[in-house]
Amino acid sequence: MDTLVYSLIRVTLMILIFRTVIRLMGGGFSTRSIRRNQRQPITPTNVESTETEDPKPEPPTMVTDEITNEPIAESKAYILLDKEGNRRYFANWDSRQLYIQSK
Missing domain, CATH: 1.20.5 (Single alpha-helices involved in coiled-coils or other helix-helix interfaces)
Incomplete structure (x- = not known):
């Protein structure tokens, strides 16, 4: 073995x-x-143009905080759906909690 x-x-x-x-x-x-x-x-035939392929990024969609009225990017906002199904945006968690407590 x-x-x-x-x-x-x-x-x-x-x-x-x-x-x-x-x-x-x-x-x-x-x-x-x-x-x-x-x-x-590297020749022009095997080099790909980056300008036509890479579109410029779109600016973020801005929304307004319901409590402080400050503009924030929608991607960074805290979102809350109210009873009617409308979106409410908040800059921070505390603003969101104040909105919930006021309703």
Whole structure:
């Protein structure tokens, strides 16, 4: 049983050593073809225009806090739905709680 374990360890080490030597020598055939494709010179045909693909981000939608009347971005506001289904926006949790307590 010990000889089987030692044989497996020896084979595993040989495979690891072989892979390391291959990597040090140049990485193998598939890696060379990948490297060759990555080293292409930059020409107008293979450069993509970033101006047409990246639209400018839209400014955030601004809403008004119900209690303090300060403008805040809708994405950062605390939102509460009232009984009629209308959205109420708040700049912080305390403003939201004051609104709830006043109703």
